[in-house]
Amino acid sequence: MHSFSRAFVHPASSPIRELFKYLSDPEMISFAGGYPDKTLFDVEGLREASERAFQDSARCLQYGMTDGISEIKEQAINFMARRGVRAAPENVTVTTGSQQAFDLLLRVMVNEGDVVLVESPTYPNNIQAIRVSGARIVAVPTDRQGLDIDALERTLEDLRARGVRPKLLYTVPTFGNPAGVTLSLERRLRLVALAVQHRFVIAEDDPYSELRFSGVPVESLYALAQRIDGAADWVVHMASLSKILAPGIRVAWSVAPASIAHRCYVAKQSADVGSSPWTQRIASEYLASGRLEPRLELMRQAYGAKCRALSQALRELLPEALDFDEPEGGMFLWARLAAPVDAAALLAKGIEHKVVFVPGAGFHADEPDPATLRVSFTAHSIPRIQEGAVRLQRAWAAARSSAS
């Protein structure tokens, strides 16, 4: 009856969001969504920030600037300094989560049929966002060190030979979603050089880099690019408070060359006029309070312990069935199942045994690998994580019996 746009004739909902329906069951142990541990929310700090913000209630309640209120822009600029990035207010667009930052970037950069590069596996909401934009997705493989730069180089040469200039490359270079890996410094430098050479914009999505609990930090692509003449024109950095403060506040921002940032500002006018000045103000009061750093230290310790507990439990309970590297930070453990059990079969049995995770197939922008799965270790307590691993083992045993 209705005539929908091409992308929405048969809409494909997010494979992560589709698992939410199981989460209303209090018995369910979810390793699915990238949910922060709610017991680590700084409720007291946010309550205080909220009270301070509301002392200026008239401004919290009125319309604010489309690209963000001045207070949060100032805090965003301070925050970026800790990542080694210099930014001015005209580089910053405050958004409702970094999902919106990427969506706005697609709007201002991409025409139907343009090529957008993604590392594969990657975050499915952004595969969906690219599809909605009408762009063509070209997947670049990753390995255990992240984006495969040799493969990227070959892809770029191929495209160039066909006269195609890709518009964007989307990457989560630090504790990638879903694979949890971090791109090495050497690969980062090569990636930035390729962006300059082939004139595409790197969309560097970085919600996790503060959540490092082991290993050695690597500089952001944007910070590296700022030290190479002309290179910073080719990087847009997206930062978010969702994973380190609270997702419900929906405050994130992009830092971009001014010509791109100005267009993101215009695009946001017709996207939603502006994000809530109230939650922006709460976020700025919180960031100004100095409470973030000690809270991050707590989160790093807690997530490190959870990650070790999950890794250890999975190695003990499913030594032959699961292959994975233990992450150094972030929220996700990415694993491969040995035959004959695939992730969809394991999930089906998992739901019966009251444990869920996200099958990896939806993260692949090209050939889906049915053996992969993403396990988020952040939301639950260590005893629940261990119980979840036991349930996974039972689900696996049931799936193996069915499969053989």
Next chain:
Amino acid sequence: MHSFSRAFVHPASSPIRELFKYLSDPEMISFAGGYPDKTLFDVEGLREASERAFQDSARCLQYGMTDGISEIKEQAINFMARRGVRAAPENVTVTTGSQQAFDLLLRVMVNEGDVVLVESPTYPNNIQAIRVSGARIVAVPTDRQGLDIDALERTLEDLRARGVRPKLLYTVPTFGNPAGVTLSLERRLRLVALAVQHRFVIAEDDPYSELRFSGVPVESLYALAQRIDGAADWVVHMASLSKILAPGIRVAWSVAPASIAHRCYVAKQSADVGSSPWTQRIASEYLASGRLEPRLELMRQAYGAKCRALSQALRELLPEALDFDEPEGGMFLWARLAAPVDAAALLAKGIEHKVVFVPGAGFHADEPDPATLRVSFTAHSIPRIQEGAVRLQRAWAAARSSAS
């Protein structure tokens, strides 16, 4: 250097938002943006709602459902009942302002080159949103009773003769932005019948209908359509708390046939994952508190008095220069200037005399009429409104001297 999408090679910023830069001057009297009067915000009620919401801090701070938390959906459904609309949770998509509701609707309905009908004059952010979507805008004229249905009928026949089925018609039928007029019941019924006959979706944007201070209410298009067999499939209704509670809370919603609403939900996943559950919860607590109705009564009285004060002052001070009808509600007075002064010249002098409004040209989807202007009467006190009218008169005198 960068290669932008077609819509953003030369981005045209909102003519309303571009005036914001003058608002930092405390001496400026702005009749520009559709700002509610900040002294009418129910600060105490919102503070209480905020405290109640935060008693469930873990849910306020965590991710919520993409299409809205259950509490606000329930309140939205109650709210729609007062507009005579029946809705179920699967019809409701909670958004960051109704701007986002329209933007999501464009995404799910419109391909590049499709026709979207708009009444002219209309709200410029939505002209921009349609342009960004790549759709073709076809303007339908309005008169002092709103959308000209005879003209619409001719346009639809023309399109049909060329084999073109329009996808959407965007309208603000009650206290339209900018023209302030309300579509009569008879025209509403004809409009709904045309939508059914020509199979296009009416996007009924209704942020103002609670702000009626004189005259007789007219039923919403959605409510009317629900009483005509099959007609409700062709209406999407957008409601917002921005004008009646507070813009800064950024809570609005659309009510749509389930097949459209489901697609809006999927589109919102990649647009921003979800609006803030925290402000959604504050809004639901506020709506549940029963404080809205008495507050609306205050707003109606205050805005009615402001509207009368502005109208009277303009009739006294600029009797020959300005032609307008006094609105029965909403936030805007729409006027035409007599030659030789046009709205751009008046604004230039207005800025010198510290008064701003929005020239009407940007509201026209077809031929801009340089004589028109939109004057918002809600934000300031009556003495300031009267002072603003005096400044407008001085600015007009100055512009006339320059013009002659």
